[in-house]
Amino acid sequence: MTPRPTSSVDSCHDEVCITCGDVAVALAVVSVDGDTARCRDEAGRFETVAIELVGPVRPGDRVLVHAGVALLQLHDET
Amino acid sequence: MKYVDEYRDPELARSLSRRIAERVDPDRHYKVMEVCGGHTHSIYRYGVHDYLPESIELVHGPGCPVCVIPMGRIDDGAAIAEADDNVILACFGDLIRVPGGNGSFLDAKARGADIRIVYSPLDALRIARENPDRQVVFYAIGFETTAPSTALTLQRAKADGTTNFSVFCNHVTIIPAMKAILDSPDLRLDAFIGPGHVSTVIGCRPYEWVPREWNMPVVVAGFEPVDLLESVAMIVDQLADGRTEVENQYRRIVPWDGNPAALRCIADTMELRPWFEWRGLGSIAQSALQLSSRYEDFDAELRYDVPGIRVADPKACQCGEVLKGVLKPWECKVFGTACTPETPIGTCMVSSEGACAAYYNYGKYARQRVELKVKA
Numbered sequence: 001m002t003p004r005p006t007s008s009v010d011s012c013h014d015e016v017c018i019t020c021g022d023v024a025v026a027l028a029v030v031s032v033d034g035d036t037a038r039c040r041d042e043a044g045r046f047e048t049v050a051i052e053l054v055g056p057v058r059p060g061d062r063v064l065v066h067a068g069v070a071l072l073q074l075h076d077e078t
Numbered sequence: 079m080k081y082v083d084e085y086r087d088p089e090l091a092r093s094l095s096r097r098i099a100e101r102v103d104p105d106r107h108y109k110v111m112e113v114c115g116g117h118t119h120s121i122y123r124y125g126v127h128d129y130l131p132e133s134i135e136l137v138h139g140p141g142c143p144v145c146v147i148p149m150g151r152i153d154d155g156a157a158i159a160e161a162d163d164n165v166i167l168a169c170f171g172d173l174i175r176v177p178g179g180n181g182s183f184l185d186a187k188a189r190g191a192d193i194r195i196v197y198s199p200l201d202a203l204r205i206a207r208e209n210p211d212r213q214v215v216f217y218a219i220g221f222e223t224t225a226p227s228t229a230l231t232l233q234r235a236k237a238d239g240t241t242n243f244s245v246f247c248n249h250v251t252i253i254p255a256m257k258a259i260l261d262s263p264d265l266r267l268d269a270f271i272g273p274g275h276v277s278t279v280i281g282c283r284p285y286e287w288v289p290r291e292w293n294m295p296v297v298v299a300g301f302e303p304v305d306l307l308e309s310v311a312m313i314v315d316q317l318a319d320g321r322t323e324v325e326n327q328y329r330r331i332v333p334w335d336g337n338p339a340a341l342r343c344i345a346d347t348m349e350l351r352p353w354f355e356w357r358g359l360g361s362i363a364q365s366a367l368q369l370s371s372r373y374e375d376f377d378a379e380l381r382y383d384v385p386g387i388r389v390a391d392p393k394a395c396q397c398g399e400v401l402k403g404v405l406k407p408w409e410c411k412v413f414g415t416a417c418t419p420e421t422p423i424g425t426c427m428v429s430s431e432g433a434c435a436a437y438y439n440y441g442k443y444a445r446q447r448v449e450l451k452v453k454a
Contacts, residue, residue: 023116023301023431024223024275050200050230053339064278064331067170067220067227068198071337072278 024066026074029057037070039063085302086124094307095129101314108134109266110313111403113256114273115142115431116301122440124303134310137265137403140255140359141273143220144172144429145401148355149389151248152178155217158246158382159183159191166209167193168202169217172429175422179389199231199245206235206243215378218247222279225249225367226340229347232373246378247368250354252276253284254365258356260292264404269313271306272298274328281336282326289322300328347373355388357425358398397424400433407434414438 027039027047037057039049049065051057054073063070084090102108112118118138121127127136140146156178159167167183174183174195187193192212196202199216206214218228228245235243252273259265272285277298285296295316299309309327316322326332347370354366369377378384391397394412399405407413407426417423419435426432430439 024278050227050234052230053226053337053343064275066223066275068200069227069230071223071226071275071340072331072333074331 024064024071026062027065029059029061029063031059032057037063039065039070085300085304087304090304091129091307094304094311098129098134098307098311098314099131101311101318102131102133103318104133106133108268108314108317109137109403110134110269110271110310111137111139111259111267112271112299112306113139113141113252113259114271114276115145115429115433116274117271117299117306118142118433119431119436120301120303120306122436124306125440126303126306129303129307130310134314137267138400138407138433139259139270139403140356140401141221141252141276142426142429142431142433143224143250144176145397145425145432146250146255146356146358147173147176147219147248147425148357149178149391150355150385150387152176152182153180153389154384154386155246156180156183156186156191157385158215158378159186159193160189161382163192164211164213165192166205166212166214167191167217168196168199168205168214169193170197170219171195172431173217173219176425176428177392177422179387199228200234203231203235203240203243206240210242213242213244215382216243216245218245218249220249221252221273221276222249222344223273223275225344225348226279226337229340229343232347232369232376233343235376236373241375244376244378244381245369246384247348247366249348249367250356251350251365251367252280254362255356255359256285256288258359258362258365259402260288260294262359262402264399264402267294267403268317269295269297271309271313272296272324274298274300274305274332277326277328277332277336279337279340282324282332282334283336285324289324293322295322296324298324298326298328298332300331346370356401357391358401392423395424397426397434400424400426407437410434 050069054070062074064072202216297309297312348367349370350364351366351368396410422428426434
């Protein structure tokens, strides 16, 4: 399985295809531009993420992302 | 990701293993189905079986969206891609090698079709904007975890008036598949491990019919080995206490009510199909999504001449039985011989979340380790 490159156009993340299955990843918001956020994963890879489906997010927040869309804002206490 | 170390802690895993062993009824055999392909992958990857008593059998369900796509729908996608030179078909990576009746998308690509792998439907929309003279079709698959990304893409396409983008929708929904499994006479289950990230979208309430109608626990679980062991412990606790209810082991991620904004987005753009064919499970009523009438201009099934022919699975392939949990991957007669991840015959061997590929990639090594240990 090919690791996902920094460009958002390719298939898979680590060992499973996150787009096809019930897999999502936690990313940190780096910057926000309207309905889109630039996010970074733990390995330092960047990804452009649609944020319409979660509440307002700010740099430093963490979101759960699947197929380029944030499904949930993650909170430390959760 | 935060918490990962904690949820892979071997001592915590051993402690849960002891708790499970203490609470199981020694005279009872427990069949617990994980419906999610991500769980299947984790179970094999981390050897979760090794921490469970023999009386607990983990049964793998139909929760890998690639695996449940029938061959005819692959042929339909290839037909769209080959309809004319102007079409670009965009799909997720795992789909590209899934065999149809007329070969895979990779074969269609070799024949000259323009088929591109995308990470997100939004990437397919971007390709459409960059290629205004071409028609871009996104081949959408996935459960409720993925449907919001397709739905959001459709809303964005409509909002900016994109006309050269459409969606071939194959999104499926998990609840009807669980109902079909329970209605099947082939298998008697004791509990479900509920899907983790599907539940971030739909929440936990949609599973409440399972304990109510089938007197069976459902525990929504995370994807780390300790998550899975804790979910089994919660199931065993429920059964030992004489309780059956929906519980949420994955509370750090899954809200009980899901994501209402994502559900609204899906409801705006899609509606239930009367019927949809699932590989292995047959046709299931209201188990999949199609574009709603508000988005019919983006519906590739209306825009293109789709063959819609039902194609029988290869005779040697027993994916259907594997998907229903009736057969274990290694009990299929072509597993690991004619059917491997390099040359898959069935879908369960294509996707990394398919039970056969997961077992082939991880289980085999475990067997080798055992053999080496014995020899030493």
